[in-house]
Amino acid sequence: xxxxxxxxxxxxxxxxxxxxxxxxxxxxxxxxxxxxxxxxxxxxxxxxxxxxxxxxxxxxxxxxxxxxxxxxxxxxxxxxxxxxxxxxxxxxxxxxxxxxxxxxxxxxxxxxxxxxxxxxxxxxxxxxxxxxxxxxxxxxxxxxxxxxxxxxxxxxxxxxxx
Amino acid sequence: xxxxxxxxxxxxxxxxxxxxxxxxxxxxxxxxxxxxxxxxxxxxxxxxxxxxxxxxxxxxxxxxxxxxxxxxxxxxxxxxxxxxxxxxxxxxxxxxxxxxxxxxxxxxxxxxxxxxxxxxxxxxxxxxxxxxxxxxxxxxxxxxxxxxxxxxxxxxxxxxxxxxxxxxxxxxxxxxxxxxxxxxxxxxxxxxxxxxxxxxxxxxxxxxxxxxxxxxxxxxxxxxxxxxxxxxxxxxxxxxxxxxxxxxxxxxxxxxxxxxxxxxxxxxxxxxxxxxxxxxxxxxxxxxxxxxxxxxxxxxxxxxxxxxxxxxxxxxxxxxxxxxxxxxxxxxxxxxxxxxxxxxxxxxxxxxxxxxxxxxxxxxxxxxxxxxxxxxxxxxxxxxxxxxxxxxxxxxxxxxxxxxxxxxxxxxxxxxxxxxxxxxxxxxxxxxxxxxxxxxxxxxxxxxxxxxxxxxxxxxxxxxxxxxxxxxxxxxxxxxxxxxxxxxxxxxxxxxxxxxxxxxxxxxxxxxxxxxxxxxxxxxxxxxxxxxxxxxxxxxxxxxxxxxxxxxxxxxxxxxxxxxxxxxxxxxxxxxxxxxxxxxxxxxxxxxxxxxxxxxxxxxxxxxxxxxxxxxxxxxxxxxxxxxxxxxxxxxxxxxxxxxxxxxxxxxxxxxxxxxxxxxxxxxxxxxxxxxxxxxxxxxxxxxxxxxxxxxxxxxxxxxxxxxxxxxxxxxxxxxxxxxxxxxxxxxx
Numbered sequence: 027x028x029x030x031x032x033x034x035x036x037x038x039x040x041x042x043x044x045x046x047x048x049x050x051x052x053x054x055x056x057x058x059x060x061x062x063x064x065x066x067x068x069x070x071x072x073x074x075x076x077x078x079x080x081x082x083x084x085x086x087x088x089x090x091x092x093x094x095x096x097x098x099x100x101x102x103x104x105x106x107x108x109x110x111x112x113x114x115x116x117x118x119x120x121x122x123x124x125x126x127x128x129x130x131x132x133x134x135x136x137x138x139x140x141x142x143x144x145x146x147x148x149x150x151x152x153x154x155x156x157x158x159x160x161x162x163x164x165x166x167x168x169x170x171x172x173x174x175x176x177x178x179x180x181x182x183x184x185x186x187x188x
Numbered sequence: 189x190x191x192x193x194x195x196x197x198x199x200x201x202x203x204x205x206x207x208x209x210x211x212x213x214x215x216x217x218x219x220x221x222x223x224x225x226x227x228x229x230x231x232x233x234x235x236x237x238x239x240x241x242x243x244x245x246x247x248x249x250x251x252x253x254x255x256x257x258x259x260x261x262x263x264x265x266x267x268x269x270x271x272x273x274x275x276x277x278x279x280x281x282x283x284x285x286x287x288x289x290x291x292x293x294x295x296x297x298x299x300x301x302x303x304x305x306x307x308x309x310x311x312x313x314x315x316x317x318x319x320x321x322x323x324x325x326x327x328x329x330x331x332x333x334x335x336x337x338x339x340x341x342x343x344x345x346x347x348x349x350x351x352x353x354x355x356x357x358x359x360x361x362x363x364x365x366x367x368x369x370x371x372x373x374x375x376x377x378x379x380x381x382x383x384x385x386x387x388x389x390x391x392x393x394x395x396x397x398x399x400x401x402x403x404x405x406x407x408x409x410x411x412x413x414x415x416x417x418x419x420x421x422x423x424x425x426x427x428x429x430x431x432x433x434x435x436x437x438x439x440x441x442x443x444x445x446x447x448x449x450x451x452x453x454x455x456x457x458x459x460x461x462x463x464x465x466x467x468x469x470x471x472x473x474x475x476x477x478x479x480x481x482x483x484x485x486x487x488x489x490x491x492x493x494x495x496x497x498x499x500x501x502x503x504x505x506x507x508x509x510x511x512x513x514x515x516x517x518x519x520x521x522x523x524x525x526x527x528x529x530x531x532x533x534x535x536x537x538x539x540x541x542x543x544x545x546x547x548x549x550x551x552x553x554x555x556x557x558x559x560x561x562x563x564x565x566x567x568x569x570x571x572x573x574x575x576x577x578x579x580x581x582x583x584x585x586x587x588x589x590x591x592x593x594x595x596x597x598x599x600x601x602x603x604x605x606x607x608x609x610x611x612x613x614x615x616x617x618x619x620x621x622x623x624x625x626x627x628x629x630x631x632x633x634x635x636x637x638x639x640x641x642x643x644x645x646x647x648x649x650x651x652x653x654x655x656x657x658x659x660x661x662x663x664x665x666x667x668x669x670x671x672x673x674x675x676x677x678x679x680x681x682x683x684x685x686x687x688x689x690x691x692x693x694x695x696x697x698x699x700x701x702x703x704x705x706x707x708x709x710x711x712x713x714x715x716x717x718x719x720x721x722x723x724x725x726x727x728x729x730x731x732x733x734x735x736x737x738x739x740x741x742x743x744x745x746x747x748x749x750x751x752x753x754x755x756x757x758x759x760x761x762x763x764x765x766x767x768x769x770x771x772x773x774x775x776x777x778x779x780x781x782x783x784x785x786x787x788x789x790x791x792x793x794x795x796x797x798x799x800x801x802x803x804x805x806x807x808x809x810x811x812x813x814x815x816x817x818x819x820x821x822x823x824x825x826x827x828x829x830x831x832x833x834x835x836x837x838x839x840x841x842x843x844x845x846x847x848x849x850x851x852x853x854x855x856x857x858x859x860x861x862x863x864x865x866x867x868x869x870x871x872x873x874x875x876x877x878x879x880x881x882x883x884x885x886x887x888x889x890x891x892x893x894x895x896x897x898x899x900x901x902x903x904x905x906x907x908x909x910x911x912x913x914x915x916x917x918x919x920x921x
Binding site for chain 1: 297836
């Protein structure tokens with residue numbers, strides 16, 4: 027099995043894994059970064075979403091070899107020195123979860139959306155987030171949280187969403 | 189409020205309680221109402237052990253009176269071998285530092301009871317919400333509980349905890365009065381302190397409980413704070429530990445790891461009831477570190493990492509004989525023709541003479557409605573980590589019934605109660621789909637074979653195929669109405685789907701309502717709301733059809749036949765908010781309404797749908813739902829539940845359907861089983877009727893039942909064709 031030094035949340039993490047093992051499995055089972063979730067294993071639910079060089083990526087369908095040279099950001103990497111990002115804060119403020127299992131993936135997708143589109147319209151949010159499933163059905167609150175995060179980002183000096 | 193399932197105290201407690209249990213298991217059968225004057229009473233010794241461990245303090249236990257004990261104990265359906273509990277149903281402990289811990293067997297699965305129960309305790313104890321810690325669903329730490337289902341937590345555990353908290357408050361006031369040698373009547377309780385308003389002196393809970401080893405048993409008849417005076421209960425307290433979820437720190441069952449843990453996977457047959465005809469496991473040995481575990485029909489693998497476990501499982505070649513079995517085609521005829529073997533069906537509701545009433549009715553209407561099998565599809569599939577140590581099995585797993593899973597493990601491995609501990613971390617939901625402990629038993633079996641902890645996480649395909657489904661069903665209704673719109677006859681037969689919500693809330697003098705259990709070709713079980721969705725879909729669709737046949741407005745027709753003031757109130761509230769009287773239907777869009785009652789909750793739902801003239805695609809544009817379940821404990825959590833139920837209901841209403849043939853699930857993937865998504869979500873407006881004069885009921889389930897019939901009635905308003913099958917707009921059949 028090859029050795030990798032993965033750049034995860036700004037840290038360089040050594041890991042030995044088969045090159046075709048998916049990033050989700052490597053994060054969860056080899057690096058104990060369990061904030062990223064398994065939901066379907068086929069890129070249909072978005073629970074496993076992470077950022078690879080800033081792009082939202084379904085880690086369940088991404089072989090680890092494909093991200094060996096990339097910057098990977100997981101849910102664990104968002105909070106800095108105890109300060110939540112605007113997206114995290116907005117999810118908290120809106121109570122945009124029930125069981126919370128989809129929340130990591132939702133937050134990562136929303137983070138990517140707001141990086142590219144500072145003030146997304148309703149339709150833009152729907153189109154961007156539609157591949158993320160919340161089985162508890164909290165979509166209206168997640169929608170509100172994304173809008174709130176956009177406002178927080180524009181008013182917050184810290185920004186958090188880079 | 190804080191969550192501390194793994195802190196050193198609880199760990200220590202668990203170790204000790206299991207010691208105590210193994211010493212004197214039989215001792216747990218007797219209980220005395222007064223701990224103080226019965227030193228020989230063994231159960232109280234157990235509680236004294238508890239106090240010794242936590243360094244003293246005040247322990248409040250509830251010994252439920254008959255009504256409550258029936259609720260916490262064996263239900264009508266009989267879960268396991270439990271008799272009515274002779275011991276307590278929950279504990280509240282206030283330690284020597286004044287910290288408040290609540291121990292309950294109920295579990296948090298996204299319905300927000302970790303928050304709403306703590307609110308009620310904080311309310312009665314007059315303490316800030318954050319000072320209450322809930323210890324939930326850990327079979328070594330909490331009293332026995334049947335499980336978390338049926339919308340029972342709020343109406344049963346809520347009042348029990350309130351009683352205990354009120355008793356704790358009064359006990360602390362007594363202690364302060366004694367300490368100060370004054371009359372207790374003038375003392376109050378505020379912010380973890382007892383206050384003497386005359387002198388402004390205060391004494392904290394910790395100062396009172398320090399050095400004490402006090403056990404107080406209560407019976408659930410304490411005077412509770414009326415909801416009209418609530419300051420913490422009744423308010424929109426945010427979800428407990430929300431920050432853990434937005435930072436990815438919360439450990440769900442599938443996130444648990446243990447030192448030296450291996451990863452397991454289990455070989456599945458090619459179909460239901462299949463028998464193994466050929467197996468070649470030699471490939472397992474070629475996967476580094478992987479081991480085969482074979483025990484009769486059980487064939488599994490373990491490996492040091494999840495990747496290798498999957499490879500090892502895939503290396504096994506097996507052939508199976510799958511017997512011929514029913515398929516979607518002809519399902520409903522099959523369900524009607526095949527009663528459950530050994531079942532006896534009798535009417536749930538029988539009054540007057542339906543045949544005579546129908547014969548004399550001015551309008552008669554007869555129809556059949558169907559619902560398909562659907563999957564719960566919780567986003568977190570079944571998962572468990574099992575660890576054997578010193579003859580004791582500990583399993584972390586996602587389940588709505590930790591004690592039920594403990595029973596399964598005891599049976600599977602012939603263990604005593606004291607030898608099994610099940611811990612339920614707040615999980616990635618269940619919706620009624622996680623009553624069972626399959627992954628727990630599998631992980632335990634693999635862990636036992638290799639003498640190391642093992643984690644098993646089901647794949648999505650396994651969850652679709654080997655969990656259980658919401659029952660499919662056939663419902664036949666015959667009804668009769670007088671010219672003036674008065675209902676005179678109602679006959680309702682439900683084949684297989686279930687009896688929940690089967691009774692009609694409308695006034696009908698002649699009724700025959702019956703559930704007929706069938707031999708289900710697929711494994712089926714509980715689902716959020718049970719059959720209430722199916723029965724409401726059929727009943728409220730039929731009511732809509734009758735109103736049209738009688739040339740009456742659907743709301744007017746319902747109100748004419750309805751006297752229950754609570755159901756009338758939600759119906760009128762929903763219609764008003766929606767603007768029902770001015771709603772117009774066209775060939776492209778229209779509106780429908782439905783209402784109902786189940787499990788203590790009253791619901792009325794209005795839906796507006798749009799249908800694309802070209803593609804005929806149905807889109808739900810707007811939903812207004814009015815809801816009443818007595819005194820509201822957390823309006824924010826309640827709205828979240830109701831809104832979520834509407835969204836989840838869209839799946840079963842429009843497109844969710846399990847496809848199966850010959851013992852195989854044909855669409856066991858999210859790419860094939862259409863779930864509600866952002867783009868399906870309508871504008872949702874929730875109207876809450878807060879009845880502070882009525883007991884609080886649960887709200888996790890019945891919020892689901894109005895959506896499907898409201899949407900069906902709206903589709904009828906647009907097309908003139910009545911949908912009679914759920915899903916109404918399937919995309920995959």
